[in-house]
Amino acid sequence: MYVQNVDYTSSEAPERFVESLRETGFGVLRNHPIPGELVTSIYRHWQAFFDDPAKHDWRYDTGRQDGYFPPDVSETAKGHGVKDLKEYYHVYPWGRVPEALRGEIMDYYRRAEALASTLLGWVEAQTPAQTAQYYREPLSRMIEDSGQTLLRVLHYPPLAGDEEPGAVRAAAHEDINLLTVLPAANEPGLEVRGRDGSWHEVPCDPGQLVINVGDMLQEASNGYFPSTTHRVVNPSGEARLQSRLSLPLFLHPRPEVVLSARHTADSYLKERLRELGVI
Numbered sequence: 001m002y003v004q005n006v007d008y009t010s011s012e013a014p015e016r017f018v019e020s021l022r023e024t025g026f027g028v029l030r031n032h033p034i035p036g037e038l039v040t041s042i043y044r045h046w047q048a049f050f051d052d053p054a055k056h057d058w059r060y061d062t063g064r065q066d067g068y069f070p071p072d073v074s075e076t077a078k079g080h081g082v083k084d085l086k087e088y089y090h091v092y093p094w095g096r097v098p099e100a101l102r103g104e105i106m107d108y109y110r111r112a113e114a115l116a117s118t119l120l121g122w123v124e125a126q127t128p129a130q131t132a133q134y135y136r137e138p139l140s141r142m143i144e145d146s147g148q149t150l151l152r153v154l155h156y157p158p159l160a161g162d163e164e165p166g167a168v169r170a171a172a173h174e175d176i177n178l179l180t181v182l183p184a185a186n187e188p189g190l191e192v193r194g195r196d197g198s199w200h201e202v203p204c205d206p207g208q209l210v211i212n213v214g215d216m217l218q219e220a221s222n223g224y225f226p227s228t229t230h231r232v233v234n235p236s237g238e239a240r241l242q243s244r245l246s247l248p249l250f251l252h253p254r255p256e257v258v259l260s261a262r263h264t265a266d267s268y269l270k271e272r273l274r275e276l277g278v279i
């Protein structure tokens with residue numbers, strides 16, 4: 001397997017996991033503390049949300065960025081000319097969420113955020129001194145009370161056959177944030193690009209958690225941790241008629257955090273959102 005699969009409960013977990021992030025930008029965890037039933041239940045409830053035209057009442061606004069993003073405004077990956085085949089909902093603790101969905105999704109948000117903080121602690125502890133000198137403040141402090149950490153509920157609709165030529169569920173991209181925590185989706189499709197440019201399927205076993213490095217950690221670590229390109233490919237055969245749901249949590253620092261000589265978290269985020277065409 002290209003990405004290391006690490007037992008979260010093992011004494012070697014921090015070392016193995018951070019080694020995997022360093023080598024591939026990705027790591028996979030098993031025996032982690034996020035309940036699988038919670039993820040399955042979220043997929044079921046949010047499938048109903050996306051199936052209901054009332055979703056349009058929850059449309060995002062460009063300033064706050066919370067709420068529903070329909071397929072026609074969904075991201076165009078950097079350097080790509082065609083929009084992704086997806087719609088999604090951005091959940092923030094301070095943001096709008098339909099009342100019936102709030103309790104469960106916020107339960108997930110808190111658990112995933114706590115785990116992401118633990119994993120960032122592992123990254124910090126396993127960073128060699130030579131690289132740690134680039135951190136302008138401890139990584140764990142960068143995310144304290146940030147309010148910027150974003151949970152994205154993603155729905156990739158079934159393929160109707162009338163998609164724009166070249167359009168894919170998620171074109172090759174890198175994430176903007178520090179770390180991304182992604183439970184197994186209900187359908188496969190996620191792929192990660194290796195150093196040699198070849199694509200590797202990320203297994204989609206229920207109960208598994210995928211974590212990847214984003215641009216902000218790459219920037220703060222002066223390139224030591226690679227923000228690795230990934231994509232979600234279109235299904236073929238019967239699977240074309242299936243929706244795909246996924247649930248990435250993007251761990252973000254406080255806006256004023258200095259990442260490098262070039263960037264604060266805020267200046268970096270704004271630059272990237274402009275490139276994506278969503279602000």
Ligand SMILES: O=C(O)CCC(=O)C(=O)O
Pocket residue numbers: 152154170175182185190230231232245246247248
């Ligand atoms: O849906 C997935 O599996 C990955 C989504 C993703 O890479 C993203 O939203 O940044």
Ligand SMILES: [Fe+2]
Pocket residue numbers: 173174175230
């Ligand atoms: Fe991503």
